[in-house]
Amino acid sequence: MNKTDYFIDIFRKAELKYGLVEKRLAAEGWDYPWQTLLATIMSAQSRDETTIPIAENLFAKYSDLPSLAHAKYSDVLKVFRSLNYNKTKARNVIDTAKMLLGQYDGQVPDTIEELIVLPGVGRKTANLIITEVFDKEGICVDTHVHRISNVFGFVKTNNPSETEFALREVVPRQYWSRINRIFVLWGKDVPGRDKQKLLTALNK
Numbered sequence: 001m002n003k004t005d006y007f008i009d010i011f012r013k014a015e016l017k018y019g020l021v022e023k024r025l026a027a028e029g030w031d032y033p034w035q036t037l038l039a040t041i042m043s044a045q046s047r048d049e050t051t052i053p054i055a056e057n058l059f060a061k062y063s064d065l066p067s068l069a070h071a072k073y074s075d076v077l078k079v080f081r082s083l084n085y086n087k088t089k090a091r092n093v094i095d096t097a098k099m100l101l102g103q104y105d106g107q108v109p110d111t112i113e114e115l116i117v118l119p120g121v122g123r124k125t126a127n128l129i130i131t132e133v134f135d136k137e138g139i140c141v142d143t144h145v146h147r148i149s150n151v152f153g154f155v156k157t158n159n160p161s162e163t164e165f166a167l168r169e170v171v172p173r174q175y176w177s178r179i180n181r182i183f184v185l186w187g188k189d190v191p192g193r194d195k196q197k198l199l200t201a202l203n204k
Helices: 003-018 033-043 048-061 065-069 073-079 086-104 123-132 143-151 160-170 173-189 195-202
Strands: none
Touching (some): 003 160, 003 195, 033 048, 143 173
């Protein structure tokens, strides 16, 4: 079985197991694209369960981009006090709000090239935004996607960026935007690199 067929076989089993799970991830369920973007920036190296309520508090306090762009750093930092890397994220959120207003007329750009220029936005976040907000093809690779893809040998890579481009060569386009949610839910359910444990979870 080649890598593409092997991926499809494993992914379909994972999608059967986790496709109907209603658990909300940090980039999901927001009213506006800018909220999705900022919540995703906030979620880097933080648990979704921690990020979502903090993002909800932020957007309750700052209900639009102008108010957030003009927010005091110290006030945003107070909202972020229990968030990992809160000092950097507070600056990035304010600066991104400023850039969206100043350079994009308040709109979230819809290309990876434009998105990765924004503070706190790397390829993982950019891919998530183009798939989640704009329904474009992209592969969002976080630690779960990177780990599972290497454990099963779909790719042999050293970091998430390498994994994204390697998966593009293996995975048919119709699966690209579905990988992140399914593998994140699977990865949260089964930590570690034990292939058998990951497989066993799909059969429970």
